[in-house]
Amino acid sequence: MAKVTYLEDKEPHPRERRLIFKNVDRKGWNPSLKKYLSDGGYKELKAALKMEPGAVTEEVKKSGLRGRGGAGFPTGVKWGFIPPKNEKPVYLISNADESEPGTFKDRYILHQDPHQMLEGMAISCYAVGAHLAYVYIREEFPEAARIVEEAIAEARKNGFLGKNIQGSGFDLEIYVHRGAGAYICGEETGLIESLEGKRPYPRIKPPYFPAAMGLYMCPTIVNNVETLCHVKHVIAMGGEKYAAIGTPRNTGTRILCVSGDVRKPGYYEIEVGKMTMGELLNDVCGGPRKGRKFKAVIPGGSSAKIMRCHDSYKIKQGDKETEMTFYDLPLDFDTIAQAGSMAGSGGVIVMDDSRKMSWVLNNINQFYAHESCGQCTPCREGSTWMRKITDRLVAGTATPADLETLESVAYQIDGRTICAFGEACAWPVESMIAMFRDELLAETSEKNADLPSNPEEEAQRRYLQEA
Numbered sequence: 001m002a003k004v005t006y007l008e009d010k011e012p013h014p015r016e017r018r019l020i021f022k023n024v025d026r027k028g029w030n031p032s033l034k035k036y037l038s039d040g041g042y043k044e045l046k047a048a049l050k051m052e053p054g055a056v057t058e059e060v061k062k063s064g065l066r067g068r069g070g071a072g073f074p075t076g077v078k079w080g081f082i083p084p085k086n087e088k089p090v091y092l093i094s095n096a097d098e099s100e101p102g103t104f105k106d107r108y109i110l111h112q113d114p115h116q117m118l119e120g121m122a123i124s125c126y127a128v129g130a131h132l133a134y135v136y137i138r139e140e141f142p143e144a145a146r147i148v149e150e151a152i153a154e155a156r157k158n159g160f161l162g163k164n165i166q167g168s169g170f171d172l173e174i175y176v177h178r179g180a181g182a183y184i185c186g187e188e189t190g191l192i193e194s195l196e197g198k199r200p201y202p203r204i205k206p207p208y209f210p211a212a213m214g215l216y217m218c219p220t221i222v223n224n225v226e227t228l229c230h231v232k233h234v235i236a237m238g239g240e241k242y243a244a245i246g247t248p249r250n251t252g253t254r255i256l257c258v259s260g261d262v263r264k265p266g267y268y269e270i271e272v273g274k275m276t277m278g279e280l281l282n283d284v285c286g287g288p289r290k291g292r293k294f295k296a297v298i299p300g301g302s303s304a305k306i307m308r309c310h311d312s313y314k315i316k317q318g319d320k321e322t323e324m325t326f327y328d329l330p331l332d333f334d335t336i337a338q339a340g341s342m343a344g345s346g347g348v349i350v351m352d353d354s355r356k357m358s359w360v361l362n363n364i365n366q367f368y369a370h371e372s373c374g375q376c377t378p379c380r381e382g383s384t385w386m387r388k389i390t391d392r393l394v395a396g397t398a399t400p401a402d403l404e405t406l407e408s409v410a411y412q413i414d415g416r417t418i419c420a421f422g423e424a425c426a427w428p429v430e431s432m433i434a435m436f437r438d439e440l441l442a443e444t445s446e447k448n449a450d451l452p453s454n455p456e457e458e459a460q461r462r463y464l465q466e467a
Contacts, residue, residue, distance in 0.1 A: 013268060013284050017245070019253050020229045021105075021269045023113045031147060033154035036115040042160050044235040048123045049168040056127035060231060062239025064251035069095055069186075069224030070301070070345045072333040075231070079128050079221060081211035088218040092130040093195070094121055096137045096144070096225050097179055097186040100301035101367060102347025105255040105267055106225040110137070110144035113229075114151035118174065120228035122160065123235055125172050128221050133174045136191055139181035149176050183371035187419045188222040189214075190373065201375045202419035226255060247273030250332035254343075258285050260350035261292065270331065278327025281350065292352040296435070297326075299336050300344020302364050303424035305431035313339045341431070357436040358443050361428065362390035368425035376417040382409050383425045397451055398444045407433045 010025040012018050023029045023039070036042070048056050061076030082090060094117060098106040109117055117135075125133050137145045152174050155161045163171050177195055184190045189203035192215050207213060214220025230252055234242045243251045250272040259265050263286030270280075281287065281294060288294050294309040309326050315338050316322075329335055336343045351360060369387035374380040389406045392398040410429035413422045433440060 010266070015275060015279065015284055016269050017253050017271050018269045019233050020109065020116070020226055021255060021267065023116070024108045024267075025112070029112070031112055031114055031151065033115060033151065033158060036113075041115055042119055044232045045119050045122050045126075045160065046166055048126055048235050049166060049170060053127050053129060056123060056235065059239040060127070060234055063230075063234040063242040064239075064249065065227070065230050065234060065242070066250070066333060067224055068226035068230070068254055068346065070100065072343060075223065075227055078211060078223075079124075081209065082128060082219045082221070083212055086219050089132065089216075090128055090130040091215045091218060091220045092121060092125050092128060092133040093188075093191065093215070093220060093222045094133070094135045094225055094228055095186065095188065095191060095222055096135055096141070096148075097191060098141075098225070098345075099138055099181075099183040099186045099371075100303065100345045100347055101364075102257060102259055102298065102301045102349040103345040104257050104259075105346065107141060107144055108267065109225050109229060110141065110148055114148045115155065116229050116232060117148075117225055118151055118155055118161070120231040121174060122165070122172055123231050124221065124223065124228055126170055128219075130221070131171050131173070133172065134195060135174065135176045136179055136185070136195060137176060138179050138185070142178075145176050145178050152176065182373070183367075184373040184419070184421060187421065190419065191222065192220065199373075201373055202421070204418050246271045247330070247332060249334060254346055256280065256331070256346045256348050258348045258350065261289055261294070261352035261355070262350050263287055263289060265350075273330045273332035273335070275331050276327060277329045277331060278325075280331060280348070281327070285350075288352050292354060294350065295353045295355060296351045296357070298341075298347070298349040298351075298428075299331075300342045301347035302349065302367065303420075303427060304344045305341040305427045306435055307339065307341050308435050315339065356394075356443075357432055357439050358390065358393045361432045361440075362387070362394045364428045365390045365425070368421075368428075372421065372425070376422065378413045378416045379422045379425065382413040382422075385409050386425070386429055392448075393440065393443055396443065396445075397448050399446060399448045400441060400444045401449070403433065403437070403440055403444060 057076055057079050065075045066072040096106055121133055135148055159166055161172055179185045179194055182200055185194050185200050187202050188210055190200040194200040210220040210222055246252050253269050254272050255267055255269045257267050268284055296306050296308050298304050298306050312325050314321050315324050315335055329339055333343045365387040369383040372379050372383045386409055389402050410426040414426040
């Protein structure tokens with residue numbers, strides 16, 4: 001088994017509750033099957049194989065488990081979308097592409113606890129009737145791919161994969177597929193196209209919902225690595241007991257990846273909704289850097305809308321509406337959505353008052369302009385156009401009209417593309433201009449209108465005005 005270098009001084013914070021990350025940077029731990037079995041590994045798979053497949057799905061539904069990859073869709077409900085009279089093969093894919101900037105949790109699972117994911121996959125495959133599954137790993141994770149392949153070989157050799165698993169009569173094979181390193185392959189239908197050996201152009205939904213028409217036009221379940229790991233713990237506890245962790249509609253734990261301007265960046269596993277934004281930033285992460293104040297946070301990876309740290313929000317909780325400061329917001333899917341952003345993939349990107357928002361926005365725009373698959377015209381042309389405008393903004397050559405154009409382009413991308421990449425590149429622009437318009441305007445000048453113009457961009461500007 002591959003050797004893993006562990007970080008020192010990474011003991012869990014007292015406010016954490018580790019289920020998925022129990023073994024990550026755990027002293028004396030290694031990713032071998034022998035170590036995993038000594039800690040009770042594959043016990044839940046054995047238990048699940050004695051249940052009816054439908055009963056496993058029901059436990060997942062009872063648990064309230066929501067996907068941890070971005071959208072937060074209920075996992076058990078997603079499994080239930082497989083057509084009831086289906087006669088085609090069913091496939092399951094573990095989405096280990098993890099390409100959202102600010103997110104780095106799945107890589108730790110793959111490196112240090114691969115059998116936890118494989119056990120969760122095996123239970124999930126049994127529940128949905130899949131006999132062939134794939135782990136889709138991004139190209140930039142070569143060590144993770146090697147470790148997972150070794151873990152698959154160990155599991156197969158010891159009867160946890162392959163024919164007649166543990167004498168149950170259930171057959172399952174799992175294979176690693178390495179992607180080519182494209183952000184768009186994190187989108188489930190783009191991932192499926194890539195897995196089929198094609199250019200990863202996302203499919204139109206409807207009709208191409210993967211649970212009905214996925215890999216090779218067969219029913220396919222695509223779940224994130226962390227989500228599949230949770231399935232093991234749902235079976236261990238039972239759905240109702242698992243649902244008691246966290247808060248209603250936001251059950252279980254989730255891993256937050258905190259990066260940027262805090263004293264203690266890193267990964268933290270918390271009960272969903274049981275910690276506020278202020279507790280995460282000031283208590284768990286040690287507060288801002290010396291002499292600095294928090295300015296803004298992107299709560300769910302770079303595609304989420306930015307939030308200002310001095311704002312207040314009206315949040316509906318049950319039948320009553322409560323006024324909350326940014327620091328009072330509970331870290332759950334629904335509250336963050338009500339506050340105008342999204343919990344997304346759990347990538348919490350923190351910015352203090354030393355950060356220029358023009359630079360932040362340009363950095364994000366450069367990424368999305370590079371990563372657009374090019375299938376949809378608004379996204380292909382618009383993402384590059386927005387990057388060119390913010391290039392001028394950071395260079396000090398932009399005009400106030402450029403900011404208006406930038407905002408207009410973003411709104412013409414939003415909602416007009418086949419997949420959510422359009423929103424991913426538009427939302428940061430929309431929210432950044434809405435929250436920091438005065439700061440961005442201060443970096444423009446009417447005098448810049450006299451600078452030589454680019455004929456291509458002038459033609460684009462005229463087209464936008466006429467449209």
